[in-house]
Amino acid sequence: xxxxxxxxxxxxxxxxxxxxxxxxxxxxxxxxxxxxxxxxxxxxxxxxxxxxxxxxxxxxxxxxxxxxxxxxxxxxxxxxxxxxxxxxxxxxxxxxxxxxxxxxxxxxxxxxxxxxxxxxxxxxxxxxxxxxxxxxxxxxxxxxxxxxxxxxxxxxxxxxxxxxxxxxxxxxxxxxxxxxxxxxxxxxxxxxxxxxxxxxxxxxxxxxxxxxxxxxxxxxxxxxxxxxxxxxxxxxxxxxxxxxxxxxxxxxxxxxxxxxxxxxxxx
Numbered sequence: 001x002x003x004x005x006x007x008x009x010x011x012x013x014x015x016x017x018x019x020x021x022x023x024x025x026x027x028x029x030x031x032x033x034x035x036x037x038x039x040x041x042x043x044x045x046x047x048x049x050x051x052x053x054x055x056x057x058x059x060x061x062x063x064x065x066x067x068x069x070x071x072x073x074x075x076x077x078x079x080x081x082x083x084x085x086x087x088x089x090x091x092x093x094x095x096x097x098x099x100x101x102x103x104x105x106x107x108x109x110x111x112x113x114x115x116x117x118x119x120x121x122x123x124x125x126x127x128x129x130x131x132x133x134x135x136x137x138x139x140x141x142x143x144x145x146x147x148x149x150x151x152x153x154x155x156x157x158x159x160x161x162x163x164x165x166x167x168x169x170x171x172x173x174x175x176x177x178x179x180x181x182x183x184x185x186x187x188x189x190x191x192x193x194x195x196x197x198x199x200x201x202x203x204x205x206x207x208x209x210x211x212x213x214x215x216x217x218x219x220x221x222x223x224x225x226x227x228x229x230x231x232x233x234x235x236x237x238x239x240x241x242x243x244x245x246x247x248x249x250x251x252x253x254x255x256x257x258x259x260x261x262x263x264x265x266x267x
Contacts, residue, residue: 002043002052009038120229122158127188136192139235150233162225162250163188165218166197166259179205183266187256195260199240207244223252241267
């Protein structure tokens with residue numbers, strides 16, 4: 001009498017990773033099926049546990065030239081004509097390839113929460129109007145409705161606002177040839193907080209190179225005017241995020257109290 005235990009293929013982990021990368025969410029269905037298909041019954045000696053034999057969970061036809069194929073799946077068997085088996089394999093391959101090809105453009109929900117304005121257009125909405133639509137109080141009251149309004153009205157749109165420089169955080173983008181992208185913390189008027197900045201303005205490296213001297217010389221409380229693309233809706237944990245197109249000084253100045261900077265609030 002032999003001791004039988006089920007073992008999976010040693011390369012199953014790599015195969016599962018490839019399946020998840022290629023098929024995405026569909027991999028959650030394919031990986032368990034693949035695990036069952038790669039199981040094998042290993043027979044060992046009941047005394048010394050020496051490996052005596054192995055029986056695969058799945059068995060393919062011994063001779064593919066035969067007109068009738070016998071395919072074994074565990075304790076079950078499929079007996080079918082060779083033509084039908086080939087047609088089924090071709091259909092499965094076509095469906096899989098189609099899914100992989102279409103997956104980047106596929107969305108489970110075509111609802112307002114997944115809506116994106118692909119074309120950026122200039123809008124005349126003021127900061128005050130933005131607060132009425134997407135301010136902190138609106139997010140706390142109804143975050144879903146606020147997100148819908150933000151997606152439809154503000155996402156990827158270009159605005160022109162004025163505020164006051166509060167602080168700046170520099171970050172390197174890239175490894176071998178890093179580009180510096182400053183994150184400017186802006187205090188708006190009216191402000192949503194007494195200790196935090198209202199929004200973070202990311203300055204692309206191309207814009208920063210043209211305005212490096214002016215940005216580096218900014219002092220706390222200096223008035224700035226900026227044209228930017230609205231990138232992210234603020235929450236109780238993150239600031240509103242914009243990406244600068246142009247930034248200039250206004251000549252205004254306002255005394256600001258100490259600003260608390262949370263790294264988790266930055267993009």
